[in-house]
Amino acid sequence: MIDGLIAGRMYGSAEERSGQAGSAYVTCKVRAATDDGDTIMCNVIAFNDKVRQALLALNDGDSVSLSGALTPKVWVDKQGKPRPAIDLIAHQILTAYPSMASA
Template identity: 40%
Template sequence: MIEGLITGRLTTDPSERTDRFGKTFMVARMRATVGDGNLRPNAAAEIPSSLFVNVVAFDPVPCKQLLDLQEGDVVSIVGPLTPKVWTDKQGASYPALDVVAYRVLAVPTQIHSAEFA
């Protein structure tokens, strides 16, 4: 397990789920830029240097913070990271991370819009 801080943009609205014991938790997905963000070759195609981050939160505070966010918001997540690899239908492999959110640092888009309106 790697403890870390990762920043990216939410690619979906965070959603609340319930486990089989009735306890609620939050899940979200974000995309984070890797390195300097330049294009790099991967499986004979040029794609941005980014990775998908699967976020799950169990504690009430990060769950509430995620619930206030929406797709497109920039967010920083603190917690244990687990490196993963996923393969698309064409057989190209991509890096990914799973993270359990202990802390969520973000400014929701609604707040930004209200400040400048």
């Protein structure tokens, strides 16, 4: 496990779901810019109540920073080119909105 911090913009909206045991969680995607001008997609899942609520309040394109357990991945696009991706289990969140900044 890697403890990571990512910053980027929401890609679409967060979705609330529930597990088989009834536990609630939120999933979303964050698009983060790389130093070469490309972007990397981060697949986010959050179980913490405050982080879940903050993610649900964000809209497509909103800026967000998240920290948590990070797993790097690789996927292949339609042209057969390998592309990087990140899975993140979010433990903390920071947004531009004061009411969500201390989640």
